[in-house]
Amino acid sequence: MARQIGEVIVDLQNISLRFGGVKALTDISFNIREHEIRSIIGPNGAGKSSMLNVINGVYHPQEGKIIYRGEERRKMEPYEAAGQGFARTFQNIALFKGMSVLDNLMTGRNLKMKATLVEQAFFWGRARNEELEHRKKVEEVIDFLEIQHIRKTPVGRLPYGLQKRVELGRALAAEPNLLLLDEPMAGMNVEEKQDMCRFILDVNDQFGTTIVLIEHDMGVVMDISDRVVVLDYGKKIGDGVPDEVKNNPEVIAAYLGTQH
Amino acid sequence: MQFFFEILIGGLLSGVMYSLVALGFVLIYKASGVFNFAQGAMVYFAALSVVGCMEKGAPLWLALILAFFIMLLFGMATEKFVLRKMVNQTPISLFMATIGLTFFVEGFAPLVWGHSVRGLDIGIVDEPIESVLDSLGIVVSRFDLVAALIAGLLVTGLALFFQYTRVGRALRAVADDHQAALSIGIPLERIWAIVWGVAGFVALVAGMLWGARNGVQFALTFTALKALPVLILGGFTSVPGAIVGGLIIGASEKLAEVYIPPVMQAMFGGNFGGIEGWFPYVLALLFLLVRPEGLFGEKHIDRV
Amino acid sequence: MFYREAGQFKTSYGADQQILPIRQDRIGMVVLLAVAFLGVPMFASEYWFSAILIPFLIFALAALGLNILTGYAGQLSLGSAAFMAVGAYAAYNFQLRIEGIPILVSFLLGGVVAAGVGILFGLPSLRIKGFYLAVATLAAQFFIVWCLTKFPWLSNNSSSGVISAQKIIIFGHEFNSPQDKYLLVLGIVVVLALAAKNLVRGNVGRSWMAVRDMDVAAEVIGFRIMRTKLTAFAVSSFYCGVAGALYAFCYLGSVEPDGFSLELSFKILFMIIIGGVGSILGSFVGAAFILLLPVLLDVLLPALSETLSLPVDGASISHIQTMIFGALIMFFLIVEPHGLARLWQIAKEKLRLWPFPH
Ligand SMILES: Nc1ncnc2c1ncn2[C@@H]1O[C@H](COP(=O)(O)OP(=O)(O)OP(=O)(O)O)[C@@H](O)[C@H]1O
Ligand SMILES: [Mg+2]
Numbered sequence: 001m002a003r004q005i006g007e008v009i010v011d012l013q014n015i016s017l018r019f020g021g022v023k024a025l026t027d028i029s030f031n032i033r034e035h036e037i038r039s040i041i042g043p044n045g046a047g048k049s050s051m052l053n054v055i056n057g058v059y060h061p062q063e064g065k066i067i068y069r070g071e072e073r074r075k076m077e078p079y080e081a082a083g084q085g086f087a088r089t090f091q092n093i094a095l096f097k098g099m100s101v102l103d104n105l106m107t108g109r110n111l112k113m114k115a116t117l118v119e120q121a122f123f124w125g126r127a128r129n130e131e132l133e134h135r136k137k138v139e140e141v142i143d144f145l146e147i148q149h150i151r152k153t154p155v156g157r158l159p160y161g162l163q164k165r166v167e168l169g170r171a172l173a174a175e176p177n178l179l180l181l182d183e184p185m186a187g188m189n190v191e192e193k194q195d196m197c198r199f200i201l202d203v204n205d206q207f208g209t210t211i212v213l214i215e216h217d218m219g220v221v222m223d224i225s226d227r228v229v230v231l232d233y234g235k236k237i238g239d240g241v242p243d244e245v246k247n248n249p250e251v252i253a254a255y256l257g258t259q260h
Numbered sequence: 261m262q263f264f265f266e267i268l269i270g271g272l273l274s275g276v277m278y279s280l281v282a283l284g285f286v287l288i289y290k291a292s293g294v295f296n297f298a299q300g301a302m303v304y305f306a307a308l309s310v311v312g313c314m315e316k317g318a319p320l321w322l323a324l325i326l327a328f329f330i331m332l333l334f335g336m337a338t339e340k341f342v343l344r345k346m347v348n349q350t351p352i353s354l355f356m357a358t359i360g361l362t363f364f365v366e367g368f369a370p371l372v373w374g375h376s377v378r379g380l381d382i383g384i385v386d387e388p389i390e391s392v393l394d395s396l397g398i399v400v401s402r403f404d405l406v407a408a409l410i411a412g413l414l415v416t417g418l419a420l421f422f423q424y425t426r427v428g429r430a431l432r433a434v435a436d437d438h439q440a441a442l443s444i445g446i447p448l449e450r451i452w453a454i455v456w457g458v459a460g461f462v463a464l465v466a467g468m469l470w471g472a473r474n475g476v477q478f479a480l481t482f483t484a485l486k487a488l489p490v491l492i493l494g495g496f497t498s499v500p501g502a503i504v505g506g507l508i509i510g511a512s513e514k515l516a517e518v519y520i521p522p523v524m525q526a527m528f529g530g531n532f533g534g535i536e537g538w539f540p541y542v543l544a545l546l547f548l549l550v551r552p553e554g555l556f557g558e559k560h561i562d563r564v
Numbered sequence: 565m566f567y568r569e570a571g572q573f574k575t576s577y578g579a580d581q582q583i584l585p586i587r588q589d590r591i592g593m594v595v596l597l598a599v600a601f602l603g604v605p606m607f608a609s610e611y612w613f614s615a616i617l618i619p620f621l622i623f624a625l626a627a628l629g630l631n632i633l634t635g636y637a638g639q640l641s642l643g644s645a646a647f648m649a650v651g652a653y654a655a656y657n658f659q660l661r662i663e664g665i666p667i668l669v670s671f672l673l674g675g676v677v678a679a680g681v682g683i684l685f686g687l688p689s690l691r692i693k694g695f696y697l698a699v700a701t702l703a704a705q706f707f708i709v710w711c712l713t714k715f716p717w718l719s720n721n722s723s724s725g726v727i728s729a730q731k732i733i734i735f736g737h738e739f740n741s742p743q744d745k746y747l748l749v750l751g752i753v754v755v756l757a758l759a760a761k762n763l764v765r766g767n768v769g770r771s772w773m774a775v776r777d778m779d780v781a782a783e784v785i786g787f788r789i790m791r792t793k794l795t796a797f798a799v800s801s802f803y804c805g806v807a808g809a810l811y812a813f814c815y816l817g818s819v820e821p822d823g824f825s826l827e828l829s830f831k832i833l834f835m836i837i838i839g840g841v842g843s844i845l846g847s848f849v850g851a852a853f854i855l856l857l858p859v860l861l862d863v864l865l866p867a868l869s870e871t872l873s874l875p876v877d878g879a880s881i882s883h884i885q886t887m888i889f890g891a892l893i894m895f896f897l898i899v900e901p902h903g904l905a906r907l908w909q910i911a912k913e914k915l916r917l918w919p920f921p922h
């Protein structure tokens with residue numbers, strides 16, 4: 001299926017977010033179109049993670065509007081965002097350490113499970129069917145990410161690269177329509193990065209999932225993004241297709257000015 | 261009105277004692293992130309050590325010094341044999357370990373010093389101060405006043421110690437950020453040993469005062485239960501919080517004990533005394549619903 | 565050599581998701597249940613029933629309840645005994661005030677009332693975490709016991725709140741002998757333990773563990789923190805409540821509010837620490853350990869003091885017991901934070917590979 005970039009699904013208008021005296025985001029506007037890979041870049045502390053947190057309701061901006069498929073939403077909690085099909089990964093791995101890979105992925109299916117407490121207690125009726133049905137879905141994700149061999153391993157025991165992959169798996173298990181990835185390749189070696197890139201592109205391509213990606217590796221960003229937003233000190237300094245952004249003098253200055 | 265003030269003052273004075281015990285918690289929590297449930301057991305242990313030494317023939321001053329060294333030793337041993345071995349565990353595990361420690365001390369202390377209830381005479385009589393009684397008609401116990409003064413002095417002393425000495429500054433640095441403190445060469449283990457020593461000292465003073473007032477007995481361990489709501493109210497990390505929280509809890513608890521049961525009695529009939537046991541907790545909880553960060557805490561948003 | 569899963573292939577996800585996927589474990593469980601239901605009643609003495617087996621099962625149930633809250637959902641509670649009290653008093657009052665209500669329904673409703681009270685005292689968990697919450701649960705402990713003492717209606721106007729449990733009659737059969745009571749308690753505990761196992765391996769269980777391990781991520785994936793925590797409080801208190809009802813009806817016969825003291829709450833906490841936090845099996849092992857230890861020490865310590873010719877009086881023995889309890893808690897937290905259940909698991913892993921080292 002040739003991927004076709006669709007209409008705007010999330011429109012962020014004049015978002016400002018403060019923590020006490022710290023201005024994490026100042027008056028930021030940009031939009032996300034269906035099926036695209038939209039990257040957010042910027043130096044450390046620019047406000048990239050805060051932006052993702054605003055999109056899926058972890059942080060509530062003091063000012064600004066978020067319009068989702070034409071409807072404005074005031075204040076949304078993360079679980080409501082999940083209900084609308086938003087899923088994400090975190091900059092610092094946020095897996096459920098005490099659970100196996102399989103269970104971590106199964107949590108991604110939770111919103112689709114309807115069995116009541118009593119049904120679950122007796123593993124009866126819907127509880128049984130759901131558990132089997134969703135297990136099948138989760139196995140598809142496991143196959144997709146090539147992690148069959150670690151299914152039953154507690155995630156705490158996995159190496160870093162695999163943990164990142166499992167975290168992507170947990171998000172994918174939810175069959176999201178918007179996937180927010182916060183530095184999914186940070187700290188990986190070249191080979192692992194290539195794998196991760198392949199997974200991201202495949203997800204976007206096969207399922208048409210819209211992806212918002214934060215990444216520091218410019219090579220990767222320029223390669224796979226459709227459009228890129230650049231933040232610096234909480235302000236937007238650039239927005240456009242990779243080539244445009246690459247040649248934007250303000251962006252170049254920001255990157256040269258704050259070498260990390 | 262006089263009656264009200266009498267209760268209020270009595271409550272505030274005993275509140276200072278709660279602050280004192282709460283302070284022991286705060287010190288250890290600030291410096292090592294451990295919520296030391298055994299603080300109450302330490303109060304009991306310290307008081308028992310004082311009377312124990314006196315029974316062996318030591319005068320009060322010597323008994324106090326000996327007891328201080330016992331508490332110091334105990335603190336260092338705890339740090340060395342328990343807490344240091346649990347550095348990588350969750351705060352809740354550490355907390356549960358201190359519950360274990362509580363039981364250990366509650367068995368160990370009476371095993372060494374005997375468990376019979378004993379009086380402790382520190383030379384202050386528990387009687388109304390006459391001048392106040394004559395001029396205002398309010399009963400204020402001399403003992404409570406002196407105890408509150410001693411506790412107040414100790415609290416001020418510790419605050420100054422934290423603010424102005426080198427060790428105090430190191431302690432605060434450790435409290436703010438363990439890693440950073442380590443990286444600038446502050447010896448964590450020594451700091452922790454000192455903190456446990458100081459907490460032992462605070463327990464000793466509390467044990468002496470409470471023991472002299474109510475007798476040295478197992479019930480001293482319950483001082484911890486009095487201090488816990490103070491901590492919820494004031495925050496686990498705040499010295500001023502411990503003090504103000506103690507005063508609030510002390511005063512409101514006594515006032516509640518006097519004024520609430522009659523109301524309930526009128527409503528339901530029967531006897532509703534003894535609300536002191538839970539009232540501070542419920543008060544602290546209600547307060548938290550309004551202000552989850554506590555009296556002096558700062559609002560905090562989890563970072564992801 | 566006999567503990568092998570070789571040759572046992574799972575051909576469906578259903579088979580892979582069984583509670584006991586290894587055949588030998590299933591056989592072991594069947595044998596265990598047969599012994600518990602058939603063997604024990606044939607051989608155990610009255611003393612064993614009423615002093616050891618019945619309290620063991622009841623405490624295991626309470627520990628299971630606490631383990632759901634603390635081990636699985638990560639919310640430390642110091643008020644388990646108070647929820648037991650609610651269950652006991654509620655069951656008593658249902659029997660007392662509703663003509664002809666079946667006793668099992670009373671137990672169930674006792675649990676339900678405890679669950680309601682649990683939700684109430686779980687509300688602070690939405691705003692406070694960790695020790696703050698642990699301390700807040702003390703409010704439940706003190707407040708509930710106080711209420712039971714002070715409101716005479718709850719104990720049918722008996723002096724200082726003592727209740728005497730009613731007779732247990734099910735389908736016309738009176739459960740009077742220790743053996744009958746044992747079987748009744750065993751049946752209830754087995755059903756509830758199975759239900760707990762199902763819960764923790766299903767969606768609710770995953771929601772609990774998710775909130776325990778990383779609450780922000782849990783919310784982002786769609787779990788509602790508030791509902792998850794309150795469900796944990798409710799289910800946990802339900803288990804404690806039923807345990808409390810059994811404690812009053814099948815073990816003590818008559819109880820007073822002070823029987824459900826902070827001390828008892830700690831005892832239940834110790835059971836899960838030693839048995840295994842976050843393990844159903846651990847709740848049982850821990851309960852057995854904490855109950856049997858004093859029995860053992862009562863025999864051992866006097867014998868020891870005699871051989872060493874040290875005079876030890878009764879009080880000292882109880883002090884030493886307290887010390888040993890405390891020391892064991894610290895020991896387990898330092899050496900094996902996952903308790904005896906983990907040791908059992910490790911032993912099984914070893915056995916699976918034996919006699920080859922890897
Ligand atoms: N929960 C919070 N509480 C207080 N300040 C915060 C919080 N989250 C973010 N900030 C502040 O907001 C600013 C932006 O942080 P953010 O994590 O969004 O940056 P970032 O672009 O993701 O940086 P990095 O590349 O290092 O991940 C920083 O100054 C940070 O300290
Ligand atoms: Mg970031």
